[in-house]
Amino acid sequence: MEPVDDAQQRMSQPSLSHSRSLYSKRTSILTPEEQKDQQSGIRYVRFNDHSTNASRNFPSNQLRTAKYNALNMIPKALFEQFRRVANFYFLVIAIVSFVPGVSPSTPAASVLPLLVVVGFGFARDVYEDGKRAAEDRRQNSEKQIIMARRPESVDAVDRKVSLVSKSLSDRLIALNLQPEIHRTVASRNIAVGDIVFLRKGQVFPCDMVLLHSSTDGGIAYVSTANLDGESNLKRTLCAAPTSDLKYPSELLSLHGKVRAQQPATALYDFDASILLSGHEPAPLSASNLLLRGSILRNTSYVYGLAVYTGFDTKVALNMRNPPSKMGNVEKKLNWIVLILFVILAILISACSGAAAALQANQAEGQWYMDEFSDRGSGSVFARSLGTFLILFSTFIPVSLFVTLEFIRVIQALFMSADYRMKTKGRSVAARATNLNETLGEIEHILSDKTGTLTENEMRYIACSAGGNVYNIRKKRRDMHNAVKKDVKPVKLLLLAMALCHSVVPEPKSEGSEPLFDDDDSDGKKKKKMRAFRNSKKTESADAANANQSDDDSNDGLPSYQGQSPDEVALVTSARKYGIGLLRRTIDTLVIDHFGTEEEYTALAELEFNSDRKRMSMIFKCPDRKIRMYTKGADTIMLPLLRNNLDMQLVQDHIDEFAKEGLRTLVFAKRDFTPQEFEPWFARFQEASNSLDDREAKVSALSAEIETDLEFIATTAVEDKLQDKVPETIKFMREAGVKLWVLTGDKRETAENIGYSANLLDRDMDVRHIKGATSKEVRSQLSGTLDDHILDEEPRSFERARSSSIANFARRLSLRDKKKVEEKEVGIIIDGKSLSFAIEDHAELFMALSDHAKVVICCRVTPLQKALVVRLVREERKAVTLAIGDGGNDVSMIQEAHVGVGIYGKEGTQAARSADYAVGEFKHLLRLTALHGRFSVVRTAGMINLSFYKNIFFTLTQVLFQPFAFVSGVTFNNQWISAAFNVIVTSASPFLYGIFERDVDEGTALRFPSVYGSNRDKKLFSIKSFLEYTMLYGLWHAVVVFFGVYLLFGYLRIGFSDGRDSGLFLVGLANSTIVTLMTLFKILLHSHTLNWIVLLFMALSLGVYVAVVPLSISLFQDYPMEGQLVALFSSPLFYLSAAVIMVGGFVLDFTVLSIRQLVKPNMVDRLRVWERDVRRNKAA
Structure with missing residues (x-):
């Protein structure tokens, strides 16, 4: 103040x-x-x-992100619901059911399931939009x-x-x-x-x-x-x-x-x-x-x-919706629904055609068909289309899509609740739950390095000054001793580190009070909450300060904020060794120079950018001299240095630092006379104030003066690997996942991080692709292929180019099958060479990467990261996962099938833009190998079982039609049909999608091959769909229908009250056995049974039993009165049901036995191993 x-x-x-x-x-x-x-x-x-x-x-x-307001909420939200093909399909069925003389059931039986499904979706959509509207109101007010x-x-x-x-x-x-x-x-x-x-x-x-x-x-x-x-x-x-x-x-x-x-x-x-x-x-x-x-x-x-x-x-x-991504499961589901629509259309058309042919020429004695006797075939066909559309509407499960959304949300909650994936109180955030299954099918992981594989906590490690290396990690030439001995190159470096930067000193303070009283707007409750939050912030700050190193914890010393963690590390280290930044204004820097306060007047700042890769600060020093300090990447700085330097020694030290995985910067300086500086400075000020092309003019003048520099030193900063990065990479590699690293770091740094992270090993032949021209890049790529893949036929790739790339890929595959032992190859390619590889030699580059154990792309731009992801996606049709922590990773995160962001020290933009956000790279293991894989198992099983139960149920209706003169009469009771899909049998697939585990958690994480087995995508495919529907569904429908028809219809088995089995009773027996077999099939398919699953199965049977009396009392369905009691009081029903169910499940047990005994897969063998382990523990 x-x-x-x-x-x-x-x-x-x-x-x-x-x-x-x-x-x-x-x-x-x-x-x-x-x-x-x-x-x-x-x-x-x-x-x-x-x-x-x-x-x-x-x-x-005023900004508004909410989609709805009070006026458009209902029509717009309903439009969103009916944009889904399945919902629109059931809407059409509901409308048709109101046409007189068409529906075989009351319209309410078609409308109620639609209301339940659309109502859930509508409520969820409005709720989520309501949260956005509340946030809008908060910000705008x-x-x-x-x-x-x-x-x-x-x-x-x-x-x-x-x-x-x-x-x-x-x-x-x-x-x-x-x-x-x-x-x-x-x-x-x-x-x-x-x-x-x-x-x-x-x-x-x-x-x-x-x-x-x-x-x-x-x-x-x-x-x-x-x-x-x-x-x-x-x-x-x-x-x-x-x-x-x-x-x-x-x-x-x-x-x-x-x-x-x-x-x-x-x-x-x-x-x-x-x-x-x-x-x-x-x-x-x-x-x-x-x-x-x-x-x-x-x-x-x-x-x-x-x-x-x-x-x-x-x-x-810049606000835009994230790119719409669709997982493989969802894509296949859309195709399967389309196939079902086609099959359904064929069934409806065939039945309608048969009805038109038969009913237009009614047989003698069919007095009950009189209503059609005066109609032509065309009229009967048109009416029958609507009738069979409603009758067979259960062919496609109306509850499937709502169930799918709910289980994905719950799967995401499981991810967030996994305490093993929490870092500093932050849980996993799942923002694209429709990609849960895709996490279990990853084939390529493309990762950023800094802040993703490494900590992004920079720590000064070493420097090369005066021809000597000072490495605090190796105890070589201690910096403190160098300062005490007045080693001038070291002191000059410390001064440059304290002056040449964009770092801002922030005095330790208790923060500022809020401008507005809580009483003005929020009331006492919010005031208390704010006080509580402030106390927690103070506690957190105290804990953080307690963990700081000694040099950062002295009272009164400022903390530093800078444009990069490297700069902060260097300025902090300079203070530790005696030269500390105290204050900074727009034109002055005040430093503590070994106990003496000195003020440097900043005359000009030549800012860093990605093209220049260097920055300079020009000062009027306390000794009245005009001096420029410059720092930058070695590839940029070394050509700008004076020739009176042992360049080889400098380069050797830089290479030595790079081999340790350290990040390097070169510091230099230049003194100016007023006669040299003032004319340039006048032009610089003019360029800085120019209204046209200002940036280009300033850049040109900066390059003009940043020449003939005097070398000061090279610094090396460490960015440590994150916890368990090598173990995570090893698991993924053993699971068959290919790994790429995309980084802006220099080649040597990236290579050595590759070794420490288990991406590279010493037995691997590491090939460097670094061509200055497109022709050179092509030569290096094809040469590597010839040397390491096709060494039996020299220059064979060049000849292979004359044929198709597909033939070439087949040849590589045949070679792999022969298991020819050869040295593994790793590829390291720089940004310039990568541009040539992507633009001119994409097929050749990808052919080499297919065989490489790892590909490391260094010195790449954010755009190049996205282009590499797109190349892998499009050229190899591979399922990709991109992971990064910075704003420069957003483009590749959004380009990949699955984008994972890390809550990094560079901010949260990557985490906010990603489909999933985690705290550390190691959490990727549990996210994919555990939660992702279980999501595939659960979702695939739930979808297959949902299609099975509906097709099973509907086919009994189809099989009944020839025995009902193709009249559209319903075999199963209309209310049972409506409840079967939405209520009776929906809970069990839903719980399967939540709790199912085909192997134990420990097994999934112990054996990488378990995750690798998922990539063949057999759990949910056209083949698995046909197995569950055309094999099990059709077989069960045939067995149940003809079993019921034979025992209750043809043989006319009587009941204890002397009543014959009429249509309603036979239909009730059919739907009861279908329900029992459906629940038993789900039970048979499950590997994880708990009390919740068993309880809901029992409740499902209870709901089924309650449907008939409810339909009688609520909807006056009097023909069903007494039918349920008659059925359940007959011992013959239970005996008949047992015989029919055994006959139906003969196929299931036969197929299961053949698979487990004759051709067990990896998971089958591991389940046997788990049983043996549990048996041994019990013994």
Whole structure:
């Protein structure tokens, strides 16, 4: 806080009345220049001129992500439900059932199942959208502070703004700000042109140009982790004309405008200029823009001019739904449903044709068919189409799709509840439950390295300075001793480490109070909750501080935030060895130089970017010299060094560091005379202020001065492997999963991480693909193939190219089958060579990668990562999983079949963009090999059993039709038919999809081959579908129908009350035996039985028994009265049911016995092994 006298001085600064005259000059009429620019896509934003800006129809600041509102919720949500083919199919059936004379059952029997299924889907959709709407309301209603709008009459009539409260006024005064020039407004009511005030820790509500900051030099530090996933703080600079304003109240006196481009999606692309009266036009760039969604850090408060609001903000323009992904199970399910539709259409058409042929020529004595006697064949055919459509509607299980969604959600809950996959309190997040099964079918894993395989916790390890290596891990030439002995190269390196960076020192503090009292809006309950959260944050901070190393835990020393963890590690280490960064402003760095405080004036900063791969800082040093410090990648820096250097020794040390898996940077410096520096600096300032092509001009001038550098040292930073990474990779490899690593690191670093992570081994022949031209890359790829795969026929790949690539692949397969022993090969390819390989030699590259044990792509860009994933997907039709932790991994995560994000130190963008989010790479093992595989087993079994039970039930209806003159009379009771699918037999497949385990958890994780056995996709395929439906379903239907017909229909077995078995009784006997066999089939198929499964099976039978009396009492189904009692009181029924069920299951037991005794698969053998283990333990 500033001194009291200064605070009093601020309070006496220009008031509202003082600035009123300035606003009278403004007009709401566009100038001819502005009109011309506006037509060409340029917008003008007047400073705090509400009337003028409002006339330009800028969007409000309200954002809405919810799909529904009160008016469109019902029609829109219902439309979403009926977009599904299955739901639409059952809707058609329900409508047809209301046509008089068509439906063989009451319409309610068709409508009720549809209402249940659609109702569940509708409720879930509305509930989820309701949560989005609540979050929208919360964000749009958040209180914000703006400076009083002008003209003054606006404030007088605008009910959307209000005077600040007493508590808020006190807090503003505490910051030496004037409460009377501020207003409170809901976030949704911020308008373009408003001057918005924000305090440390607040989220920016719109895109703003920074006008004033509490820090010296007009700098604000912001966190953009919510936008780009990067956890480092970014510096934002005040607009040049307003950077020297002493008091915030002076902003009210400004008369000017911002000329900006129309809204664009690029986060860091902002080309604009600011025009203030009395000033020359000044350029604005992304370094002056505060983005909506970013958070103010290390800065007490800022003021900004709102230039983009609402859906014009960059974060809103980048909002898009994640790519729609569909797993293999879902794709096959769609095909199977299509096949069933075709079969159903054939059945309906055949039965309708037969009905038209028979009923139009009724036989003698068929008096009950009189209603058709006066109709032609066409009329009967048309009526029969509707009748059989309803009668056979159970052919496709209406409950399947709802059941599938529910079991996937519960499977995801199992993943989240798995305590072995929790890291620092974070559980697995499943955002794409429709891909649960795909997790169990992965064939290729493509992984980022830094932060994914490694910790992304950088630690300074070594340096090469003055021709010597100082390695703290190997106790070689201790750095502390070097400092004590005044080794100049080491001290020079420490100084460069403390100066050349973008690191920001953050003084230890207790944070800032919230601007708004909870009592103003949230009430006492939320106030207590916030106090509780703050206490927990304090506890967490205390625990974190207790775990810090000694050099970071000294009271009063700042912590550091930087653009990369490497920089923070180097600055922290420099402080440990005697040179510490204390303070930083826009143009000064203050360091503690071995106990002496020194100030360096920053003249220019040449920023790092992915093209330059280096950064430089130019200072006016305490000794009055102008000196530039530069650091960057060795491949970029070494060519820029002076020739008076033992380059080979430097390169040897760099290679030595790389072999240890360390990340390297080269530091250098250059001194300038004023005569050398000043002309260049004048051109640099001109380029920096240029309104056109500013970035290219600055880059060219940077390259011009970054030459003839004097080598200082090379540093090496360690990024440790995460826990159990080698074990996870070993498991996946043994399961037959191919592994690729895609990293931006240098070749040597990537290679050595490959060795430590078990990706590479010393017996492997590691081939480096590093061609400068497309021809060289092709030669290296084909040469590796010839040497390691087709060595029996030299240059055979070149000849194979003349035939098809498919023939070539077959030859490779035949060679693998011969089991010719050969050395395993690993491929390491750099970014430049990778571009040639993808664009010009994709087939050749993929042919080599098929045989390689691992492929490591280094020095790759985010786009190249996505292109590699696409190449593997499209060229090999392989199921891919991409995993990463940073914003640069999002593209490949979204490109893969399954994207897994890690909650990383680079932010959460990867985790938020992924289908699944985990805490560490090792959790990938349980996610895929356990939860993913069990999801395949459960979902495949549930779908197969669902189709089986419905086709079994429906085929008995089909088989009855020839005996009913193809009249469409229902064999099974209509209410039993409706309840059978939705209620009676839906619980057992549902529970199967939740609890089934074909092997124990320990077995699945002990034997990688168990996971590998899933990739043949036999658990759910056309073959498995045909087995369950055309084999078991058809056989069971034939046995049950003809068994019931023979025993109860043809032989006319009587009951204890003397009654013959009529149609209703025979139909009831049929549906009862079908229900019993269906439940027993599910029981037979299950490997995991618990009390919940058995209880629901018993309840299913109870529900079945209750359907008939309920239908009589509720729907007056009087023909069924007494039928159930007659059936269940007859011993002959139980005997007949037993005989029929045994006959039906003969096929099941025969097939099962042949599989387990003659041709058992891996899982069959492991189940036997598990039984033996349990038996031995019991003994």
